[in-house]
Amino acid sequence: MKHYYLFAALILLGTIACSGEKKDSEEEQSVETVLPQATNEVTVMTLHPTDFMHELVSNGKLSARQYVDLRFQSAEPIAQIYVKNGMRVTKGQKLAELDKYRLTNRLAQAKVTLDNSRLELQDLLIGQGYALADSNKVPDNTMKLVRLKSGYDQALHQYEMAAYEEKNAVLTAPFDGVVANLFAKQFNIASTSDVFCTIINPNTLEASFTVLESELPLIQPGDKVEVAPFAINNVKTEGRISEVNPLVDANGMVQVKATVADKGKLFEGMNVRVSIQRSLGKQLVVPKEAVVLRSGRQVVFTLVKEKAYWNYVHTGLENASSYVILDELKEGDIVITSGNINLAHEAPVKVIKEN
Template sequence: MKRVIIIIVVLVVALGGIYLVLTNNKKKNAEKTAFIAEGSGAISVRVADVEKKVVDLDFSANGNFIPKKEIDFLSENAGRVKAIYVEEGDRVTKGQVLARVDAEIINTDRETAEATYQNALKDEARYQSSFSTGGVTQQQLDQAKLTTRNAKLRLQASQRRLSDANIKSPINGIVNKKYIEVGAFVNTQGTKLFELVDVSSLKLRVNVNESQVANLKVGDKINIKSSVFPSDKFSGKITFIASKADETLNFPIEIEVANNNKGSLKAGMYGTAVFNFPQQAPSILIPRTSFVGSVSSNQVYILDKTNNTAKTRTVVSGRILGENVEILDGLKEGETVITSGQINLANGMAVSVVK
């Protein structure tokens, strides 16, 4: 009997606790509802006045300088390095000999190809003379001409390999790295010889967002700043604008920058691209949060001040400028848009402006 009484008491206490919790929750919900819908049933909203503002399109973006030209120079012939004529840091010109590979084997091949070609020329001349007297057929003469042509091609190839024994720079630039030493053996599989960079002009790579890239085009001239050389002035022009955004939804662009006479800029340094635009005519701007759902919906609520109600309005949006959106049609100065609380609204509902 005592056990039954204890169970009943426990149940009564538990039910009492549940009742208190439900009552407390109901009270809190009533307070929240009162905040959103004051006794009149009006929905609390925030608003912003529709007005024309001057659009400032100027912005800057940071990036890194990279060489306009950068080449890992590879070997084309097999052989032992006989001489190296440059060191790391040397400035070189296009066509300058950087190193030489031992050409003894290559030269032997060229001499053999030369002898073969001369013999082929003599054979072709004999066949031509015999053909005129009926001593050989047309087919035999054609075969002799083909042999001569093939021998000439082999000679040209060997002469090219002999010329390539002198390793020449393909660009104007600086020897950034040297990967070989005298006596080292290089092969035809592409042994890395030198790293050459051209920093007479560089490229500055930066990323811009969708609203910024819309105002840029290839060929635009851009001012460039370097934190390392704050007193020096640099300029460049846009040479590349990505047609597709990257994974961060930004668009990579490249700006070709002319280095100064001192060659101050180095590849890998930080740079800042300063984008300046002509002053724009004032445009109607509203907060981005004014749109129902997203900017693409083109739907906003305006405040009807005569009776404090919300009215839906279809607008034509233009550029997204930070936290504001340009409105091309659908709104005029002096009107008021609702910027928060739209989730609780429907057309014609009463609203209360929260200040």
């Protein structure tokens, strides 16, 4: 009986051993299938000095140099409104006018008062032995006295004011532009304190933005800028720096303005992104994709005999797409520009494209 149990145990151990060998063989085959020994595919470029366009990016706001708020000078009913918001107008075009009945009446009364005071002035001069036609010969003290006594100066001021109010009962555009902020209604009494409407010349738009104090040497009046509104996608327009305010504020920022070419889609007060580009001459430049981080340091891989060699580098100025390389690399080096995320030092690579 003992021999029987011993024989059964030996058969069981043999079965388990064979099963283990088969399982290990299957796992090895599975690992080989999941982790193939593939060569990394990369794209490369040959490093040569190229013109580097330094780029400064800032946020700003649009405003028009020609911007005016128009008001009526008299509190009279609004007889006619000829324009509406968004309408383009030309210089001298009539915008709105008041009911002139009272203004015309007031001007006529002021004219009568002025004529009467002129007669009174003439009588006083005759009493002094002078004629009104010879007023240039009248001594200054005498002329001042008779003008004051006749009320001529006061009457003249009242007439001029009445004529001014009647003339300004009609609002006209002071320059070519677009009507904005028009909220008044016809037949309502015009307010002399509130703005009737605003005229904006969209051809005089400029972007106001700030740059760091340290960036001042990189900009100057006349430099080209690119302006893009945040609210409208795929709309960009060009401009030129028009002025740099010679004052650094408490935050180390300097105010800059740039004229903007309007394409009919920009508005006063829009928030925009301003990009300033300026050539800094020949530099060793690599795409940003070529620079990766290893242990917190910047690394650029170069290709040497179909292997990737990493190089610790220091980058200088940058723009939206490129870095300036300050050291380590030299002209003629072949830089790996993509496929470098998981590369190791001296890893074999295969070049699929050369830029």
